[in-house]
Amino acid sequence: MIYVLVGGPRDGQHVDDLPRGYRLDLDEPAPQRFGEFDTVRAVWFELDATMFRSRQHRD
Template sequence: MIYVLVGGPRDGQHVDDLPRGYRLSLADPPPEPFGEFETVRAVWFELDEVLFRSAQRRE
């Protein structure tokens, strides 16, 4: 499965592993074909962005 990232720092990228800060949107349409794979949208959540920044400061 391929994820299409929507919003956030990686907007528009296609990835095969869901990165931190992105969540699957249950309200989106069913997966769409992308070559031999299916794609689903993963959206950036502002709350996750705040948590992500906090985690970076601790590192």
């Protein structure tokens, strides 16, 4: 599975691991083909990244 990142610092990148700060786009009905791979959109949630950073500083 390939993730297409939408928004945030890595907008437009195709990656094979979902990076922190991104979530799957639940509005997208089905994976799309990219060569021989299925792709799904992952959208940037800045709030999630902010929460992760603050949690990381407390630990």
